[in-house]
Amino acid sequence: MGDVFAGRYELVDPLGEGGVGTVWRAWDHRQQAYCAAKVLRQVDATSLLRFIREQSLRLDHPHVLAPTGWAGEDDKVLFTLPIIRGGSVSTLVGDFGPLPPRLVALLLDQLLAALGAIHAEGLVHRDVKPANLLLDATGRQRPQLWLGDFGIAAGIDEPRLTQGPYALGTPGYLAPECLRRGWDPDPRADLYSAGMCAVEMLVGLRPDQDTDAVEALAQAELPHSLPPQLVDVVTRLAAPSLTARTQEAAAARRALAESQLCADQVPMEGILGEVEVFDHVPEFPAGWSARGPVDGRGAGSPAGAATPSGAPTPAVVSTAMPGRREAPTRPAPHAPVLSAAQPMARPTSPRQDPPRQDPPRQDPPRQDPPPQDPPRGRFSVQGRVRGLGIALGLILLGLLVLIATVWIVLT
Template structure:
């Protein structure tokens, strides 16, 4: 894309970021002469007309957001299938960079970072927009300290009409920040953004994500079934009301969360005020923030059906009996009926007890523990327990060797129906990837190669190189072939081309030495002419183009003018000529003339002899001495 002009207006410069759905480039708005950021969707997404239409619709909605903490959207376009957004360019770092450097951080600092984020989300929620991909990478911090939230509307555009199902629906968002309802059915409202913001706050406070797993599916499962732990379990000493704030924002039951980011922002400011006052404990604030209910686990299909059956049975068995019909008083028959009723009641209670035991416990058995066993051994143990086996997708594991059982569903010790099925996951061993060969690729190509290899791009260092062209990778750290964990960072060393040369002054010095030095520096030295010089010896440099002190790059040309020494002139014979005539002749040829009286001179004024002698070749401007008689 670099160098391309979109819609005749945006000249694309270097790529500055790459995500799962789009890449961001620095660009120049030719029309307004300003620098902008251009987000360009990956081709596979932009080719979908329905998606492109949703993208345009949501981009227009996002462009209506005018808030100091929202990255402004200037324009949207489609240049022959290249769907793009033109946005405000923020020079700085992301909140992810801050987490790497500062987390775990004091709660006051964490909340100070969250306030502008929540303010931006609150503005979006008031406008009817849901971000749906709140994460540290989408929070930009400018060099002057301004906090900006990016990517408004993009995630919503991707999934506005998409439902997540167990049979192949699309799940949009970064798994570490997904609200449970997004995992279950793919539908979300403003409270999904609240949940993600709560997870970000947890990460700021602890330096860790609340839910970790060896696969994205395991992380998503934990979001549905496990509460976000209290930050104080990782960072003891945090006030209880800070724990309560995180618990409220990340409640699995979305009805217990703040209704939108504006409500959460109000709660954050209450906590910020308490921290500023130095309050260690505030029971009233803690109680106000603590969720009042515990969200029930979401049952699977079979469990939901069993639950409904159980509820119907319970209602039938616990409904109060109808009032008895009036009866006439009699003697012994009444006592018999009372005894019979007692026996029937006992039998009914016993039947209910047995039925309840069977329904809740008797028809179940415990899942045998087979973790770490080979596939064959695990299958045999489950078969011996009367259970069926099915194998799901294999999963990587840091602790369980390849080919052995890494997980079962139900888990070991959990109840399973007699004769039921246990899903077994076999380990693929440790997930590792080799650093690809990157030398000779451009920086963009290297980043793409790392993404395809399940590795992360780290940083780039520029280095002079006489052998690798400018803009290409010289090497990587770690080097190609090194085996790394997934998403491990790989740093690049990129060539700046040959190191510039400051041209040395060779005027008056030997031309051969000058040419040798130029060749050693990778410069193209040439002798363009030779001239006579009265000041520079033969073979010396008279002049250079460019002049000394100029900064040059490898391959640049340097032209030399080389001296042939002084120009030589034949000395004519002026012997016998009068002094005036001889002087005029010699000076006409560029000589200087000196005269003196020869020994025994008669004072006639004629040349008796000359030095140098006639026929000698001497430099122009030489002095000729005339001896007069």
């Protein structure tokens, strides 16, 4: 079985790669349900600050994929999200090429609704791109888009985590002003990225940093004509000039509503065309089912639970202390170190067999009983060292979180 975080989240199988970590399917032993778990690749000051910002997002919106919880253990941290099964807009374009204009208008409207909500909270996403626009597996029903991956999001008035002429984001969707030295997070940069996402959905090709939306839409050879109202909304969103660009997500949504391209009365066949949003989540790996671990097995089972005969002891990689080596026959971390059947052998010390005999110590007037094995329930030396290591790891993680929080407050 997989690694377990904080005795609760068991990693089952990887689902994809994000900007700062790997997304896993995980089993929540407390809720007895599956969730998505994003595990950070590394824990340093910058990545920890971004982790704090992303996991602290608690925005309840039908198109914002916000974290639902988090856990940390040793040198790794993760946060959890709902599993979104329909892949992303990027995979949809890869499967079907240029999307029908009405479908593009619908997806763009949902994206703008999400951006309007996070901008109202004083947050700039800074990495809006088709790969971060996730879809429910709705098949031929009305699509449902989620804006996810807030790993490099920043508050409008918060300090930047990079110094110098660095631009965070993805080329092709990055607003031109983001490349200028000293640029501060601005919601209008997200609107530019949304416009370039719409360009990719319409033409079926990924833009580069020099792509001009007007030229890309005018020169594209498409199987269907583009409605002028939609072209106007998209090109205004993706205008290189800040003054010529749409200033708020709500304004672009009003223009889309006036176009009637994705009105409720339009049948789904007229919106989707030949497009279908498939389920992209892989089948369960061996030992897992829709109800969780098969036969109740799993690394997160309560201590003392029986292991099936012949089954190997599950390895716990991410929960191991850095630098600690486990012998193949050593019990799992949650198992007791000492037991009545396996007492710890006392090492032979120089005092027990010294080269020089000391009669007064070897044959004292009062005979003390011979040393006994540690009583059951008492920790061995190895157990104390292991416990100290785990405690130090947790303390270091807590100090990093405290330092990051104080730094954000002071700056």
